[in-house]
Structure formats: C-alpha cells, structure tokens
Amino acid sequence: MSEDYKRPFSQDNPYKLVFVCLGNICRSPTAEGIFIHKVQEAGLQNYFYIDSAGTAAYHVGESANSKSQATANQHGIHLPSKARQLDYADLEEFDLILPMDSENFKNIKQLDRKNRFESKIKMMREFDPEPGDGQVPDPYYGGLQGFENVFTVLNRSCETLLEELKPHIKD
Ligand code: 4NP
Secondary structure, three states: OOOOOOOOEOOOOOEEEEEEEOOOOOHHHHHHHHHHHHHHHOOOHHHEEEEEEEOOOOOOOOEOOHHHHHHHHHOOOOOOOEOOEOOHHHHHHOOEEEEOOHHHHHHHHHHOOOOOOHHHEOOHHHHOOOOOOOOOOOOOOOOHHHHHHHHHHHHHHHHHHHHHHHHHEOO
16 A cells, blocks of 8 residues: 655644535534544644545535534544535545445546546545555444444544654644
C-alpha cells in the first residue's frame, strides 16, 4: 500500500482530510466530528483541515441526520457538517480522501478518471484495528443500534488515523 499521503505538515501547511460517504449526512459527518474532537483534545487544531462530503447530491445543504447527531452527542461530540457533494477539485486539494465503503470508493475512482489520485484514497477501515469486512455500514435505513455501531467503528478508526499522522508533524 502506497504511503504517499503521509507527508510532513505544519501549522503553515496543515494536513487536509476529507471523509466521504454517499449522502454526507450519517457516516462521514460522524467521522468528521470525531476526528475534530480528537484533534482538539490533542491541541492540534491548527495542524489539520478537516471536512466531509458525499458522492451523491441528495442531501446537499442538510445538517447531519438526527440519529447521527443524537449518537455523537451522547459521546460528547458535536457534528458541525452541512452536506455537500465531493467534486474533482477536492481530489486535488485534499491529502487524504477516506471513503466509508466500496461503493463510495468506486464513485470517487470514477471522478479520478486519469488515475492521478489513487495513492491518497484510502478506505476508512484500513485504519481500523478491527477492520471486519472493511466497510463502514450504511446506517440510514436502520435503527439506533446501527448508528451506535458506526460511531464505535469510526471512533476506533479515527484514533488510529490520528496516531499514524502525528509523527509527520514538523514544527
Ligand atoms: P450516509 O448515509 O451515506 O452515511 O450519509 C446515507 C444517507 C442517505 C442515503 C443513503 C445513505 N439516501 O439514500 O438518501
């Protein structure tokens, strides 16, 4: 696996991540909120630019799903996102693009027609120490338990991701 996405970064040149799902209302806003929280806890907020986006446009402009928000809030985490659709400029701009499942991965690869950005597109669960089937499951049509499971998976994955990036901070 290419590790080109692990570039040195600093406050003057922050590391840019975008979490990606289908609608940008459940999974990727949760990942974004968790990662922001962990970065703030570590006092590293000036070293990162953190965003989320969806490969589909159905929910553009919406806040995170109410069940995603309720679940995150129970864990002391706020979800600030307003849904937007991922576009080609994002592939150029961000250092790391993190699809939640293989369908999102495929959609991103379709934007990357010339295959320029492969090394910075990584499945979110590549960072999960318990990766299961490698997918962050879509909780949209299910009950609260599914949202709690998504939170647990993303909390674990974000923890590892931050630990992997930290050594690349240069002051
Ligand atoms: P997300 O969940 O991709 O985690 O935001 C979904 C949200 C909406 C839909 C599907 C998944 N939808 O079909 O509208």
